[in-house]
Amino acid sequence: xxxxxxxxxxxxxxxxxxxxxxxxxxxxxxxxxxxxxxxxxxxxxxxxxxxxxxxxxxxxxxxxxxxxxxxxxxxxxxxxxxxxxxxxxxxxxxxxxxxxxxxxxxxxxxxxxxxxxxxxxxxxxxxxxxx
Numbered sequence: 001x002x003x004x005x006x007x008x009x010x011x012x013x014x015x016x017x018x019x020x021x022x023x024x025x026x027x028x029x030x031x032x033x034x035x036x037x038x039x040x041x042x043x044x045x046x047x048x049x050x051x052x053x054x055x056x057x058x059x060x061x062x063x064x065x066x067x068x069x070x071x072x073x074x075x076x077x078x079x080x081x082x083x084x085x086x087x088x089x090x091x092x093x094x095x096x097x098x099x100x101x102x103x104x105x106x107x108x109x110x111x112x113x114x115x116x117x118x119x120x121x122x123x124x125x126x127x128x129x130x131x
Contacts, residue, residue: 004050004099015049022123023049023101026086026093031066034122039068043129045120049101054078054125055118063110063117068125070118071110079118081106094118 006014011024021027036045045055045068055070063069073079077097084093084105094103103124110117 006099011049019048019123022121023103026102027121028104029067029121029123034067036068036122036125036127037066039127041127041129043127044074045070045125045127047096047099047101047103048124048126050096050099051126052078052096052098054096054103055120057130061111063119065117065119067104067119068122069110070120071112071114071116073118079103079106094120096124 008024012020015023018029022029042057044053044057046053053074055074059070059072061069061071079094080097080100082093082095084091091105091107094106095101096103101124104118104120107117107119108115
């Protein structure tokens with residue numbers, strides 16, 4: 001799939017201000033406020049910016065951190081990782097591989113089988129419920 005490249009003005013036309021702040025400026029929503037944090041329905045979580053499918057609901061788990069958490073991405077090529085040394089911490093940022101939209105961070109404290117916790121902003125996702 002080809003990379004999606006848009007100017008900041010084009011993204012602002014497409015996204016509401018809060019979603020733009022989170023996905024295009026590497027922001028974070030407040031813990032426990034995201035619409036998808038408590039979602040337990042079956043389906044697929046996709047990038048709000050470009051629609052690329054990212055996570056299946058059966059990999060979502062309640063980590064207690066206040067953001068939707070997944071132990072595995074849909075495939076190895078849908079998420080890119082970058083070193084993030086902001087806020088005086090060393091973390092690994094995750095972005096959509098198709099549009100570079102900021103999703104959140106991945107941590108090595110998740111459940112089996114991967115041991116990973118993809119901690120994702122609800123504002124970075126859409127959810128398509130399985131019919």
